[in-house]
Amino acid sequence: MIRRVAIEKVAPRAAEIDAAGTYPQDMFDLLQELGLFTLPFPAEYGGSDSMLSSCVAVEELCRVCYNTAYLLIVQWVPFGAILAGGNPTQQAKYLPGLANGDLRAAISTTEAQSGSDVAGIRTKAERVDGGYRLNGAKIWCTNSSVADFVLIAAKIVEEGQAVTEAKRGAINLFIVERDTPGFTVGPAESKMGARGVPSCPLFLDDAFIPEENRLGEEGLGFKIVMEAFNKSRPIIGARGVGLAQGAMDLSIDFVKQRAAFGQQVSNFQGVRWMIADMAIQTEAARSLVYRAAAMVDDGITGQELAQAAAIAKAQATDTAMTVATDAVQLFGAAGISNDYPINRYFRDAKVLQIVEGTNQIQRNIIANNLIGRS
Numbered sequence: 437m438i439r440r441v442a443i444e445k446v447a448p449r450a451a452e453i454d455a456a457g458t459y460p461q462d463m464f465d466l467l468q469e470l471g472l473f474t475l476p477f478p479a480e481y482g483g484s485d486s487m488l489s490s491c492v493a494v495e496e497l498c499r500v501c502y503n504t505a506y507l508l509i510v511q512w513v514p515f516g517a518i519l520a521g522g523n524p525t526q527q528a529k530y531l532p533g534l535a536n537g538d539l540r541a542a543i544s545t546t547e548a549q550s551g552s553d554v555a556g557i558r559t560k561a562e563r564v565d566g567g568y569r570l571n572g573a574k575i576w577c578t579n580s581s582v583a584d585f586v587l588i589a590a591k592i593v594e595e596g597q598a599v600t601e602a603k604r605g606a607i608n609l610f611i612v613e614r615d616t617p618g619f620t621v622g623p624a625e626s627k628m629g630a631r632g633v634p635s636c637p638l639f640l641d642d643a644f645i646p647e648e649n650r651l652g653e654e655g656l657g658f659k660i661v662m663e664a665f666n667k668s669r670p671i672i673g674a675r676g677v678g679l680a681q682g683a684m685d686l687s688i689d690f691v692k693q694r695a696a697f698g699q700q701v702s703n704f705q706g707v708r709w710m711i712a713d714m715a716i717q718t719e720a721a722r723s724l725v726y727r728a729a730a731m732v733d734d735g736i737t738g739q740e741l742a743q744a745a746a747i748a749k750a751q752a753t754d755t756a757m758t759v760a761t762d763a764v765q766l767f768g769a770a771g772i773s774n775d776y777p778i779n780r781y782f783r784d785a786k787v788l789q790i791v792e793g794t795n796q797i798q799r800n801i802i803a804n805n806l807i808g809r810s
C-alpha cells in the first residue's frame with residue numbers, strides 16, 4: 437500500500453517540495469489520512485508495534501521523496517522519547533495526538549558550540565518554585581516551526597547557579613509548548629538537503645516550564661531517552677536504504693535510454709558494474725537495517741542492539757552517499773542539472789551521514805563496544 441501511495445501520490449511532488457524548500461502540508465495530511473504516524477508504536481496507540489514494518493514504510497517513501505519520509509521520523513522521535521521517558525500523565529496528554537497527527541513535535545539538543553558532544557550544552561534549567569526557568573539558545577531544530585511542542589535538552593542547576601556548575605549528567609528533556617512566554621522559534625536555515633522540513637534556531641529567555649513538563653527523573657530522563665533512540669536508529673538506516681534504492685532505480689532508467697558511441701550507455705561494462713555495485717551495497721545495507729529492526733522487535737536491548745543499530749545506520753547512510761554519488765556520475769551533465777531529479781538524492785544523502793549521530797560518532801560507538809573506550 438505504501439509503495440503504491442509513494443509512486444502515485446508522493447513521487448510527483450518530490451521535486452517541487454525540494455525546490456520550494458517549504459513544509460509539505462499536503463504530504464503530512466496524506467500520511468495522517470493513512471494513519472502512519474503511529475506505525476512503530478504499541479497497539480494501544482493504533483500502531484503495529486513493528487520496527488521492521490516501520491523501516492519498510494520509511495524505505496518506500498524515501499525511495500521517491502526524502503522529505504515525506506522525514507515527516508514520519510520527526511513525528512516518531514518525540515513519540516518514542518515520551519513513550520520511553522514520560523510519566524503516564526505526559527503519555528496520556530501527548531501520545532494520542534502524536535499518533536493521529538493532531539499534534540506535531542520536535543526534539544532539540546544541538547547548540548552552536550555542541551552538536552555531537554551533547555554533554556557540552558549550555559542551555560540551563562534553573563530550579564524555581566513549581567518548575568524550572570530555561571535560558572539558552574538551540575540550533576538546527578527540525579520541525580520546530582510547525583511543532584505544537586518541542587522536547588528541549590537543558591542542564592538542571594539550582595537558582596542563581598551558572599550552567600558550568602551543573603552536576604555531571606544532569607541533563608533532562610523538557611516539554612516546551614509553543615506558546616510558552618520566553619520561547620521563540622527563529623527563521624529556518626537555508627539548507628542543501630532535507631529542504632522540505634525546516635530546521636530552525638530556538639531561543640529561551642526566562643521561559644518558565646512547570647515541573648510536570650520535565651521528562652523523566654532529574655538526571656535520568658535524558659539517558660532513558662538516549663537509550664530509546666537506539667531502538668529507533670534502524671529507521672534512520674532505512675532512510676539510507678530507500679534513498680540508495682531510489683537513486684539506483686533512476687540510474688537504471690537513465691542508462692537504458694541514454695546513447696553514446698552508437699549504443700545504449702547501459703551496454704558498457706564499466707557502467708553495468710557500477711549498477712551491480714549499487715545493488716550489492718544497497719542489498720547489504722538493507723539486510724543490516726532489517727536485522728537491527730528485527731532485533732528491536734525481538735526485544736533485544738543494550739549493547740547488542742546499540743552495536744547492530746550503529747552498524748546499520750553508518751553502513752546504510754554511507755551506502756546512500758556512495759550510490760547517489762555514482763548515480764550523479766552516470767547521469768553525466770544531466771546529474772548536475774536541476775531539471776533532473778538525481779542531484780536531490782545526492783544532496784539528501786549527505787544529510788543522512790550527519791544527522792542522528794554523525795557516522796564518525798557511530799564508528800565511536802562500534803569501536804567502543806569492540807575495544808572499550810579510549
Ligand SMILES: Cc1cc2nc3c(=O)[nH]c(=O)nc-3n(C[C@H](O)[C@H](O)[C@H](O)COP(=O)(O)OP(=O)(O)OC[C@H]3O[C@@H](n4cnc5c(N)ncnc54)[C@H](O)[C@@H]3O)c2cc1C
Binds near residue numbers: 542
Ligand atoms: C538537516 C539537519 C537536521 C537536524 N535536525 C536536528 C534536530 O531536529 N534536533 C537537533 O537537536 N539537532 C539537529 N541537527 C543537528 C545534528 O544533530 C548535528 O549537526 C550533529 O549532531 C553534528 O553536530 P555538529 O554539526 O555540531 O558537528 P560537530 O559535533 O561539531 O562535529 C564536527 C565534525 O567532527 C566530527 N566529530 C565530532 N566529535 C567526534 C569524535 N568524538 N570522534 C570523531 N569525530 C568527531 C563529527 O562527526 C563531524 O564530522 C540537524 C542537523 C541537520 C544537518
